[in-house]
Amino acid sequence: MNLVTTLNALPPWQAAALVLVASLGAAVVTEVVLVRVARHAVARTETELDELVLESLRLPLVLTFALVGVFALTRIPGVVAAVPVSAEALEFYFGRPALTTVVLLWAWALNGVVNRTVGYLQESGARYDFAPVISNVWTLVVLVGALAITLSIWEIDVSPLLAGAGIAGIAVGFAAKDTVANFFGGIALYFDDTYRVGDYVELDSGEAGTVVKVGVRSTTLQTRDEVLVTVPNSVLNAAKVINQSAPGRRRRIRVPIGVAYGTDLDEFESLVLDVAADESLVLDSPRPRMRFRSFGDSALRYELLCWVASPTRNAKATHRLNRGIYDGLREAGIEIPFPQRVVTMRDDVRSIEGNGSMAPTAPVEGATSSDETMPGGRSEGRFGDD
Template sequence: MIGSLLRLFEGLSATEATLVVLVVSVVSAVGMEFVILRLARQYVSNTDTEYDNIVISSLRAPLVVTAALAGVYLLTQVPAVRSSVLLEPGTLDDLFGKPSLSVIVLVWAYAANEVVNRLVAAVNEEGGRFDFAPVFSNVWTLSVLLGSAGTLLWLWGIEITPLLGAAGVAGIAIGFAAKDTVANFFGGIALYFDDTYKIGDYIVLDDGTAGTVIKVGVRSTTLLTRDEVMVTVPNATLNASKVTNESAPQRRRRVRIPLGVAYGTDIDAFEELAVDVALSESMVLDSPKPRARFRSFGDSALQYELLCWVNGPTRRRRAQHQLNRALYKALNAAEIEIPYPKRDVTVTETRPLDAAGAAGAPATATPPSVDETDAGGSEKTDAA
């Protein structure tokens, strides 16, 4: 491509070629600033997203600088100009050509870092999945620095092969020294792309730890438990363990209230009463509708389970408390028995008879007789 452009300057003197290049560079820079970029800004101003505005504003400087400095580099490659300058071969490139390309590389590296970091921050703020903006920003900034440094070294003819070898050895050493940190970092990346959870979700780990995700960092995830205690869990541990996300795919959660009533209870009336109690509780959702389910015939009671839904996993415990109170009061008011084991202990005392048939001195009391009664029936046992 450079060769095709240079053929356009054949037959021109050094002065003419210089004037042409300078005019084209100035016109290109001005046109880029006041025509192309202005039209692009007007177009993106009508869109609903802010992403395109970020891209246009971040790429403005490198486009204008490239349009201006590309002419300087091209001018150093024109044969008429190179032959007219009384300098050593290659000096013109060192003074003007390579510096102009270096400035272009640095400007584009800064713009690439700026646009990606701003886009990641915007996505993170809107989505709220992970607090991963620092992670991607740091990784991307490091990549841009390494890439631009390698490009500049190659541009100035500096051999980078020994540096690559040294960097490889250093990378292996750092990898062994910081293997836990590296494992946590990649564990966090895996959790992010697997969409395991996001900030604000209530999760339960396989060891019983439960809490709301309040921060996801490079190394670890921070949970806030119901006791308002912050627990920091390494990302590698989370990636290797079973994680139950109780906030996904939707936040509503079912509450189960086990309940037993005595044999002989009117189950139709009881089921209607239990459902009415659940519907009257403000924390219980109207849809799906609460319902009572007959689970089994117990030893002492008919085993029921009241099922209803609340808006969020952190409301279940409070909803259970309110429902248990309301059910106890309602069942007492309706005279529906909640069975439980009962024991009646009776202590009796006997006196032995003497030879004449009269009662003698009190003897040691016999062991008490025990009446055991529960809702399923009664049983009396006399111990001799």
């Protein structure tokens, strides 16, 4: 003998009272006993995530026990027969609304659990910066699922709706193809882990900045000029993105230096490395190093290689190093060669005409020049006939 048969054997008022008392009692016990015990248990844990889940599920759990009694009354034949309304009316005004309320409560709760969990994880570390994309997808899934179950409860035939939705979907798809592309582009960027909030990225189109917001449709960058640039996710998904903050935030900078031929290289290298060691923006590890790259036309070409803590410090560190190196080389008397040109002009043969004006007595041929490289990067140019 099942529970419905047992309740049906009782007088209608006793069966109704028993069902209502049982459902309300279960709701009270859940709120007063089970929820309190669960709160004490989760309070002992280190994470706050379990507390967020408990608070999101508490209300729908308690109301579900209370509404189950209302729905159960519409399923007991003896109670239905004793009510002075038809079974269809009882189902329409009590059974289906109660069940619909339970479905909507749990849809709201499940969506809240995921959204609050995403917010918690997003605040806990940069690893979950793309989590809002998943949150939006989950919200869409819960909304569609709750709508489908609600229509099923009310026995609404969705076939005409599906046919109309198919036609409308095609029209919306053409009208919102960019939005859809941005949406799926954001999902692709999430799974590829291309960048995170706080990363400094450069695009092949020339834009560069720090990622300050990652949304479903677009990503927002803040440039060094504190200008916000919004880039659609579909563009980012198809573009070449250089993440200067991955896999680590530190970045190596290269400072080219030219020194004159004949310079004491040991003294020069030691001086430059001392300048780099004294610069506060330069990291101690890896240690700065000097590299002799090539023999130039008028200089020995070197590069100073050193590391900074963040790609946003590249420009400032390069500026300070250039100034420090210049001052150090000047004080040490080490020459930094630079291009120079010495021009020698030859006097043309001229005569003074009777009216006192100067005029050439012979045609002046086209001027020619020849450059000769001189020590220290100087070149000599001669104009005129050779």
